[in-house]
Structures are given as structure tokens and as C-alpha cells.
Amino acid sequence: MPTQHQIRMTKDGSPTLFHTHYNQTYHSVNGALSESQHVFIRTGLAEAARRKSQIVLFEVGFGTGLNALLAYSFAIANNLHIQYLCLEPFPVPHNQLLAFSRQLQLPADLQQVFLRLHAAKNIPVSLGDRFTFTCYEKSLQNYHDRPGTDIVFYDAFSPAVQPEMWTEQALQCVSDMMNDDALLVTYCAKGAVKRILRQLNFVVESLPGANGKREMIRATKKQHP
Template sequence: MERVLQVTADGSHTLFIPEMNEHYHSVNGAWQESQYIFIGAGLHAVDKPVIHLLEIGFGTGLNALLTWKELEEVLTDKQVVYHSIELYPLSETLVSSLNYGELVWPEQKDRFHELHQAPWNQEVALSDRFILHKIEGDSNRCAFPTNIDLIYMDAFAPEKQPEMWSQPFYEKLYAHAADGAVLVTYCAKGDVRRGMQAAGFQMERLPGPPGKRHILRGRK
């Protein structure tokens, strides 16, 4: 699929897929959206020294970069084992065009490329606090890690990727989550909230980032 580089409202990049009429991140600000939802409402909501995290959709690697930065600069008493599943990894050319390293973490801008250069399908300790395991495959078919403490549900929108927002998929997430696990997603649709509730998650709507009214957070 063709991917077109675009600049969002906060100066950070996103990618647009004309074939799907879909963006990887909010045009109202890719960086601020990811920081608000996945770091603020997600990572900071888990009170464990070692957090086993599952991300649905590695995508541009922005969520992973923000998580790593937060561990190194703010949550210095925590470690994250970061599992991320992606069916269509980006090319090196596309990765090189994204400005996340320079914009988000200029003091350590090369770490963005370390994320993408890490081998697939094996754990790699990128620092004492951040262990990355990128899984290349279909989230509906590949095995999930067990005892997940935090889920970044960041697949494309339900109308674009309905198979990622189905009842069996919610139940698969719940079955692999540890007691007390947290799930966060940008999608606040009523049928998504009800489906996740039916799977067992206790769901709440939270105020959203700029350009978005609500987001969802669930707990097991």
C-alpha cells in the first residue's frame, strides 16, 4: 500500500494511506495524541515495577519511542517489556523520512532508528529499562504473550480494519491480560466499549486529546 508523509498540527509527521483513506495518527497532532492516550492514560495507570506491554500495531514506532523516553526520563523506577505486533512493517526509506527522533527526543534521536533496526520476532534489550519484542504477523492469528499488564490498542479504525475490533479479538486480549491489566485506545465508539465490556473489561470514557472528544480505558 502507498503511504504518503504528512505533517500534523503539532509539527510531527503521520502517514496517510490513500487506498484506505486512513492516517496512522491524528492530523490534530500525532505526537500529542500518542503521548496523551498511551503514555498519560495508559503507562502511568499501571503501578508495577516491571510492565509487560502489548501493542496492537507497531506502525511508525511513535508509541514505542514515547514509552522508552518516559522510562528513561520520568518513570525511572520501572522496566517495560514491550511486545508489538505488526503485519506490514515500514520500509527503511519511510522510517528515515519521519521526524520523531529529532522532534520527540532530540537528545537521543538515534533511538528511533534503533527501534526500527531491532530484529523481528526476538527480544532485544535496548536499555536496562526497555526490552523490545517486535512480532511480524497478523494479530488475529499469531500467539500473544501471557500476563499482559498494559495493552495499547492502536489498530486502524473499526471501519477500516473490522477484524481487529471484533468480539473474538476482545476476548483474546482479555484472556491474555493479567489481573489488574489496563487497556487504552483512541477509539471511543459505543459498540467498541460494549464489546470490550462483554469480554470482561471494566470500561470508562475519558476526555480525549485535541480534536477528539473521548478515548477509552479498560481494566481487568
């Protein structure tokens, strides 16, 4: 069967993958690394870290593991404890991951972390005393745990190609996993997604997006009255 993943270089010099079935890249073509840093780390995790030093983080769509790797580096640099939980029903084949990491040109210690993240399937793995990681090979629709999550990285493919990930039902599932005042960050800025989040009792901020994109969403879950 032909591979569904192709390496593409993005404008900041970092790689992403192109998924031939979804006809979409895993990150912005204007910069994979800069998008992950901006949306998920600077606008999301850094804000969560201002509030708490022990964080439960939930990622929808582990993919290449770039967000997880950056979150690991952030935890180490900022003396933060992260329990990182994520979902990936369609893991990227190993040879594609190796090709991706070669293009990322990781230092040897981060390359080891990258490989350990991808080797961990369905069981918790400790990467030092500040970062535990579990990746479930499940879809959001088949994940029924309710971890008290402090921040969600919502990194599904876009509403245009994967609309089922952006319905009220899907976002309700995620909301049910979140603590009051927890954050959800996503690169997506669609009005329909903002409206659903507001209906689910989130306070929605439209913040500047990555790489010159006008907007992204950061939403805070409010307590039900």
C-alpha cells in the same frame, strides 16, 4: 509498486503517515505526538506505572514506532522497567521511516533508539537495562502467545476501515493475553467497542480524548467470577 505511505504533517507540528490502502492516517491529524502522549502515555502507561514498576506492555500496531519511542522515554524518565511486545504485520518501508523521523526532529540519542526499534524483528532487543523490545511481524489473528500483559496499547486502524480489528473475537484474543486488572487504552470511543469490552468483563472508562476529541477508552480487565 507505488508506495502505500505518505508523510502528512499534523496540527501540532509532528508528522504522521497516511496509508493509501486504508485511506487513513496512523495518528490524529490534529496532532500525532500529542495524541500518542495523551492516549497511550498519560492516560495509559502513567496509570499502569502507578501500580507496578515492572511492566509488560503489548502494542497492537507498531507502525511508525512513535508510541514505543515515547514509552521508552517514559521508562527512562520514571525509572520504570518495561518489556515492550508488539505486532506489526506490515512494516513501514525504511525510506518512509527515515522521512518520518526527519520530520520528528529527534535528538541524536532518540534517533538511535528509533532506528534500533525498527531494526528489531522477531527477536528481543535490550535498550539499556530498563527497556526490552520485541516486534513480531505477525497479525493479531496469527499471534497465539499469552504474555501476562499489564497494559495494552490498542492502536489498530479505526473500525470504519479495519472492522476485523474491533470484533469480539479480536478483542477476546487481546483479553486472553492480559493479567487481571491490566489496562487497555485506545483512541477509539465507539459504543460498539465499549459494549464488546463490557461483555468480555472489562470495566470501561470513557475519558477525554486527545486534541479536543470528546472521548477515548481506558478499560480494566476484571477477574472472571
